[in-house]
Amino acid sequence: MNLQRxxxxxxxxxxxxxxxxxxxxxxxHETDDVLDCYLIVVxxxxxxxxEFTDALRLADNRYVDGxxxxxxxxxxxxxxxxxx
Numbered sequence: 001m002n003l004q005r006x007x008x009x010x011x012x013x014x015x016x017x018x019x020x021x022x023x024x025x026x027x028x029h030e031t032d033d034v035l036d037c038y039l040i041v042v043x044x045x046x047x048x049x050x051e052f053t054d055a056l057r058l059a060d061n062r063y064v065d066g067x068x069x070x071x072x073x074x075x076x077x078x079x080x081x082x083x084x
Contacts, residue, residue, distance in 0.1 A: 036067060037066075038066070049062075056069070056072035056073065057072065058072055058078070
C-alpha cells in the first residue's frame with residue numbers, strides 16, 4: 001500500500017509539472033514570439049565583422065543590441081521609402 005501511495009503521489013506531481021510546463025509554453029507563445037527575437041549576421045572573417053561594426057560606429061563586439069543596429073542602419077539610409 002505504501003508503494004501504491006508513493007506511485008500515485010509521483011504520478012500526480014508529474015501531471016502537475018506537465019500542466020505547468022504547458023501553461024508556460026502557452027504564455028510564451030502569447031507574448032508575441034518571445035523566443036524568436038534575434039537575428040544572426042555571419043561574416044567570413046573577424047576582419048570583415050570589424051569593418052562592418054566600424055563602418056556603422058558600433059562596438060566591436062560579437063553581440064550587438066538590435067536597436068543599436070537598427071539606429072545605425074536607418075541613419076545611413078535615405079529618408080524616402082524607409083518605414084520604421
